[in-house]
Amino acid sequence: MPGEAARDLYGRLRSFLPGVALDVGCGVGSVAAGLGGPLVLLDAVDLRGPLASDFPFVLGDACALPFASASVGGVHLARVLHHVSDWRLALSEARRVVRPGGAVAVTLGGRMFASALAPLRDAVFEEGQRLGIAGAHHVHGPTGYEDVDSVLGAGEVVEVAFPQFDTPRQVAVDAAGHPYAWLPGQDLSPLQAVAERLLAEWEADPDEPVEHERVISYRVYARGND
Secondary structure, eight states, X not given: OOHHHHHHHHHHHHHTSOSSEEEETOTTSHHHHHHOSSEEEEESSOOOOGGGTTSOEEEOBTTBOSSOTXXXXXXXXXXXXXXXXXXXXXXXXXXXXXXXXXXXXXXXXXXXXXXXXXXXXXXXXXHHHHTTOOBSTTTSSOSSHHHHHHHHOOOEEEEEEEEEEEOHHHHHHHHHHOTTTBOTTSOOHHHHHHHHHHHHHOSSOTTSOEEEEEEEEEEEEEOOOO
């Protein structure tokens, strides 16, 4: 994400998460670095990189947060819910630990290729599923923000859009091997052949960059006095 877009997005998100916030499923910590401020990171495994080294870290389960009720100013969940065993329980836990006046911020992922590149990426996933390779997204998680709304109520949209350049080859190869796109423990090698076939059928130069719009979208759920 370009620096200006990141500052805009994370600045707006942080305004909903006062005081000490909790980043659940922090991964390497790149988003935590963008959010900044008083922040505690939590994940089931420690994958933190150098950007997250200055934040307190807790090994924990999103479905059983080791924090008292109403103890934090906000909870941040970025592309996490499809990784947990019970996404509804994870959302309920996030709401439980947020004090009144705070919020739960959720993103299920951005619209990465809102252009002619989108069908190419989708075709790789469709072919993978036809071959019996299971995708990770929405296997255990919500299928959309309507599902999240059913647990947390209506959320406020916070998003940024910015131009990005990618080649068709980058898109197809990424879709065929992205570690978070497919359930672990599967042989993804057939997908490389799928990507090459789709690129051979591509009507334009597969190595010519295409400008498209990238959108990073969140829903923010304010915690009332209930």
